[in-house]
Amino acid sequence: MAEPVRRKKNIEEGGNGVHVRGDGLGTGPVGSSDGYKGKGSGGGSNGGGPKRSGGISPLSIVVVLVILLLGGGGGLSSLFGDSPETTDTGSYTQTTTTGNVATTTDTTTQQTTDNAYSNTTQSSTASSSSQMGSLLGSLLGGGTGYYGSASSAWAEEPNTGVLNKEVIDGARAKRTVIKGDGSDVTTIMVYMCGTDLESRSAMATKDLQEMMAADLSDQINIIVYTGGCKNWQNNVISSSVNQIYKVEKGGLRVLNDNAGQKPMTDPDNLASFIKWTADKYPADRYDLIFWDHGGGSVSGYGYDEKNAQSGSMGLSGINRALKGGGVTFDFIGFDACLMATVETALMTASYGDYLIASEETEPGVGWYYTDWLNAYSANPSMDTLEIGKNIIDGFTKTCESTCRGQKTTLSLIDLAELEKTVPDELKGFAQSTSDLVSDKNYKTVANARAQTREFAASTKIDQVDLVHLAYNMGTDEGKELADAIKGCVKYNRTSQGMTNAYGLSMYFPYRKSSKVDSMVSTSEAIGMDESYSECIQKVASMQVAGQMAAGGTQTPAGSLFGELSGSSSSASGDALMQLFTTMLSGSYSGISGLDASNTQFFGKGLDPQDMADYVSANQFDENALMFVKNDEDGDVIQMSADQWDLVQDLEVNIFYDDGTRYVDLGLDNSYDIDADGNPVAPSDRTWLYIDDQIVSYYHIDTQGDSDNYAIMGRVPVMLNDQRADLILIFDSENEDGYVAGVTYDYVNGETDTVAKNLTELSEGDKLEYICDCYAYDKTYTDTYFLGDPVIVEGSMEDMHISNRSVGDGEILVSFKFTDIYGQEHWSQSLKY
Structure with a gap:
């Protein structure tokens, strides 16, 4: 199977971990235009994160x-x-x-619960690992969403x-x-x-x-x-x-x-x-x-x-x-x-x-x-x-x-x-x-x-x-x-x-x-x-x-934390x-x-x-989204060939327990696959940092092939007190990534049209990184600031991207699957 294009992790030592501050950016009820819920750092208008509820x-x-x-x-x-x-x-x-x-x-x-996972492979998932590997490889090598918004090369001249x-x-x-x-x-x-x-x-x-x-x-x-x-x-x-x-x-x-x-x-x-x-x-x-x-x-x-x-x-x-x-x-x-x-x-x-x-x-x-x-x-x-x-x-x-x-x-x-x-x-x-x-x-x-x-x-x-x-x-x-x-x-x-x-x-x-x-x-x-x-x-x-x-697109919050709905085929x-x-x-x-x-x-x-x-x-079976322990590779998702054939998109979702709440760190396209092509839950407890600050990161799309690719993602911020997203690029010439620019976000529905991307940050700009947070009962609480305000010094080229430790708190890891109807399904979550 061809190696899929995905973000490379340049893991570095250290990291300040997750530090949430402030009283939140918006306290309006779910679905309201008050605050940033449903349109904010994770989901809604930008579509990069889970649909919240x-x-x-x-x-x-x-x-x-x-x-x-x-x-x-x-x-x-x-x-x-x-x-x-x-x-x-x-x-x-x-x-x-x-x-x-x-x-x-x-x-x-x-x-926009962790469940104990089974160490026993279900018989329906292991019948044809080579076929599953081929299907997953096809999924990861192209298609919209996870590994790219297009196939790996030009379809025609x-x-x-x-x-x-x-x-x-x-x-x-x-x-x-x-x-x-x-x-x-x-x-x-x-x-x-x-x-x-x-x-x-x-x-x-x-x-x-x-x-x-x-x-x-x-x-x-x-x-x-x-x-x-x-x-x-x-x-x-x-x-x-x-x-x-x-x-x-x-x-x-x-x-x-x-x-x-x-x-x-x-x-x-x-x-x-x-x-x-x-x-x-x-x-x-x-x-x-x-x-x-x-x-x-x-x-x-x-x-x-x-x-x-x-x-x-x-x-x-x-x-x-x-x-x-x-x-x-x-x-x-x-x-x-x-x-x-x-x-x-x-x-x-x-x-x-x-x-x-x-x-x-x-x-x-x-x-x-x-x-x-x-x-x-x-x-x-x-x-x-x-x-x-x-x-x-x-x-x-x-x-x-x-x-x-x-x-x-x-x-x-x-x-x-x-x-x-x-x-x-x-x-x-x-x-x-x-x-x-x-x-x-x-x-x-x-x-x-x-x-x-x-x-x-x-x-x-x-x-x-x-x-x-x-x-x-x-x-x-x-x-x-x-x-x-x-x-x-x-x-x-x-x-x-x-x-x-x-x-x-x-x-x-x-x-x-x-x-x-x-x-x-x-x-x-x-x-x-x-x-x-x-x-x-x-x-x-x-x-x-x-x-x-499948029960509708208004995903119950528990689904984000591995509480499978039981929707079956x-x-x-x-x-x-x-x-x-x-x-x-x-x-x-x-x-x-x-x-x-x-x-x-x-x-x-x-x-x-x-x-x-x-x-x-042709209905996706969420009961198949259970992790299986693989002694060599770790925790993997195994499904039948028929089920993989219903999948069009795959991303990994990480939540961090900071001792008072769950912090949504976003959706990434960086994880391993085992020899049979099954996705492996990342257990290295690292996440993306910009300079010395951990950030929420949402993968947008991937272009090109393994020799010439560009992966785009976004980081939600407040820029000079206005809602915006940093644009991050990881490409074949810059595997560690760089900040390519910033675009303003319209969180209150001001317009359905799309603004041109702001080309660059300016010296003296105030950046505040933001994240969505959830209570232990898994209900959304608010959008909060991550870390302290940052004053931009120099140019965007001076901003350093790396992967470092998330801190000492527990993390919840799950995969988000999107099926042929555009319906999103979260796998069982694992604690690390």
Whole structure:
């Protein structure tokens, strides 16, 4: 069996052990928005830790029924304030023109006991150790979650770094006609919602500096609409009203100093800006850049921190805005996270010739504007493919040099070709995938999804690379769709070790079925074929059915401590049929995030008896999650081949007894396997430290293979009194790991979109490490501080990661298994 990729432990002597301090960060009840419970250091919004519950929660009649039925860059200090390392290269002129961009308001809304173990191997677990080893090796070598969010290498030939200028026959002509003699005039519209990216980290200001640093041609108009930020980090842009500026060489010129206070996520506001700009600055070529947070196909674009209640601008809202703007664009770009989706592309195809966007979360530096604007200014008739290539090359080069270890993707999609080839191929793929589910091959679909490159995995937005998913499905229709997508992606680049990111992703449910109804509504609003909706409804129905059969996703706290629920694979189809009938009547208690308002998808297109029979025959048996003593290797989990075949994810969970409570130290992907491929409980009593402080650590995902890999994890912190996560990377060149950056966390549901990662910590920043804690009755108590505050000295490169002793207290060790339905199961726990 091939050696699985996992985090290497660089065990060092010493260690201060666990020291919990403070009165806790939040005391609200479970599931409330008060404090950090359910969204905090361990679980909830980030998805890195267990789903929490404050003790054994009283479940609804549905879960009771289950029990009864189943038995069991720099610049311009004068303009943007002090910046001693730079000089002012131009003047600033203020000229007010008339016109108000915002016209109407139509806001969109958005939407976590030890048991004695047996020394006797159960007969059902030892029948085929070599087969189990092979299955576990396959699990650990790839798949989403534990050992990677993708298989170990590219599924097919990578399409990175090669500009594809071929255009298929039958694709519509480009709407933008380039003169080609250098006389083209271009107007670039930048819709810049500064939000907390600017107020916390001056990200928008830095990108404006990059624009102003370019040697701009008189034939290039850059018009920027600003707003959505409580505190712009410069001495020009207003924090109280929206404004419009023209970027000029070395400065900004105000065009409208008061464009109102409408939410930046209001589609009518964007439409008005587009119309106003096209009227004031007519051009041969128009480009549109969205600047802010991005949430992909479900959440869309934007978080206005001044108007948070307005939510994001979903794809249907963007569609309305682009239609209302009345302009067709040479390219539409998203300097925002996660917007390179096939849903986005199909929607924007009506308004643009090309789409430039990222499949993954963007590093905080975002696009690098100076170089591509210089090149464009030197040749205003530059081919759009070359412009897109320059944008992508500049972005990935800058991220490589300043954002070590952070994931980077950016792609250029020909929307005219996509419009011609993808809809029919996507329809065929969706129909064939639906047929697999209907024909009782759900496991095939679930495994394909689990083995596919996933983006922003810790946020559970359920976006995966479409080419990789299509290949993994193993159908003719999948291959045809993959080939069509690769043909449309004209240029694509990723960071080193970022495999199976071919340029376009797609929403495909697995982690959070509560968004399915919303995605169905969106797909209908933007004109996608109904086969797509039918497919995701069937897949999500099977996921929820499997979760309900196992007792629901609201895990009783005792399960985290090895109190096995006894859920087994012996439930009859008839018993499950009764349960699903109850669910179809609208009772979904026990499934996190589901209620009568977002469960219209359940059972659509599926026969309830077929669902019940399938789940009954493919149900994970928690009774198998008992440790077996192996004299040579230690304590191992042994299961039958059939049971391993239902596992898609595996992590180790550690709790520490500090004498007053249990401290959750997180989930790791570092443990051994024995000669037969069985996972071995780690008994070395060490855990991860940053410098001299033990921390809670949560594995996110793994990329690459044993020769070239990158493992990403997060450490929950308070950064300058705001909730955040340190990003840790362990890769083939840095096995001991390093701190790659930090990202802010939205613990109170401020937005469903995803922020760019803050690139680095600054000297003088205050770091406080945090952890979830549980009482001895195994009920959640609060989130507390670990150790004393740390003041950052030097750079992130000076922060030292190691594994050291957790201290003298007892630890509880268990494994967390995730099955084909996305249901989480904790093994029996062991005391060391």
